[in-house]
Amino acid sequence: MSHSKVPSPESALSRAAGWSLDRRTLIGSGLAAGAAGLILGSGGSPAFGANNTLPLWDAIVVGSGASGLGAARKIADGGRNVLILEGRDRIGGRMWTDTTTMSIPFERGAELIHGAPDGPRRPSTWDLVEAEGIQTHRQVNVHARMYQSRPWINVYDWEATHFPEGAPSFLDGVPETLPGESALDWLNRIGVPRTNYPIALAAPEVDGEQFDKTPAEWIRPTLIELLDYQDLTGPTGDVNGDHRVIGGYKQVLLPLIDNISIEFNRKVRTVTYTSKGVEVETSRGVYRAKTIVMAVPGAVLANDDIAFNPPLPSARVAELKKIKPESVFKGIMEFEQPILPVGEGLPPTPYPWDVLATMDHNPPSLWNASVGTPGYTLSLIHI
Secondary structure, X not given: OOOOOOXXXXXXXXXXXXXXXXXXXXXXXXXXXXXXXXXXXXXXXXEEOOOOOOEEEEEEEEOOEHHXXXXXXXXXXXXXXXXXEOOOOOOEOOOOEEOOOOOOXXXXXXXXXXXXXXXXXXXXXXXXXXXXXOOEEEEOOEEEEOOOXXXXXXXXXXXXXXXXXXXXXXXXXXXXXXXXXXXXXXXXXXXXXXXXXXXXXXXXXXXXXXXXXXXXXXXXXXXXXXXXXXXXXXXXXOOOOEEEEOOOOHHHHHHHHOOOEEEOOOOEEEEEEEOOEEEEEEOOEEEEEEEEEEOOOHHHHHOOOXXXXXXXXXXXXXXXXXXXXXXXXXXXXXXXXXXXXXXXXXXXXXXXXXXXXXXXXXXXXEEEOOOOOOOOOOEEEEO
């Protein structure tokens, strides 16, 4: 029996895999509220203040990550002059294409476009991809298993929602969670051991916290939803998926800075608000503008790396202090030939593959970053 019924796994599989939390629409939608009141300037060059020494920009954008570039692009397209101040020597922030280390460009940071160009969750990133004629590869061969001894399951099949040891039954409904209870403790308490996790249930551990750290209330809705899919088999009909940019994500960013002024290696130290706008003190000089867009990571503000005069509201600072950055490891290896052949005594490894995840490992995922690259005969793998 094969199905493509609604509801699709958009809510269960995609949310469980963390896809709903990704930054799908950063590019082209990141104009901050602080820039909404910009006064029209006279073109692409800044005016000068009364002392005729420091240029007065319509807007300064601090940070050239995806959101900063998207904001600057919108400001410039609206006829205002804008300056980007970047603390590093490159654009992109967490989008960082390395074009020199390996045989082909690869991503040290963000890897994927989430959502198909013709799907219901089309990200605005596709506008740039299509305008520039950039080639992409959709990841469709995404396979997972809970243990090495089990067969691989394609996450776009309903089988990824199935409980391998049988679906649990709750006469009075799925039990509520307790205050402060972890997902691991809750699942064990209600009789769902790790050996009986569906792939879609375990998926949040791939990109997020392990279940001993994950709040139980985050996982309960997913478990409830998965119970409705136990009689479905075959492809889910999910038309969204993830896409890699062949040749590097940087190609998508470059059009955003076309004809926009940007200063690199300018670490912002102080932002001072005046009656005429803002003054921004950096590691290499002072800049003036009518308004400012802060597009820096929240952790930068949480660590007080930038001083504000007058200070930010105490309530906002308190919220920023709640940000807890996590360390992420990404290993990149290049092999002379395709890897992971069929192992003796193990379930066959699907090939070609885009992602392989064995849930009892940490890190659990291998990403094939070379599938779809024309003329490339080696194998570039991310861990």
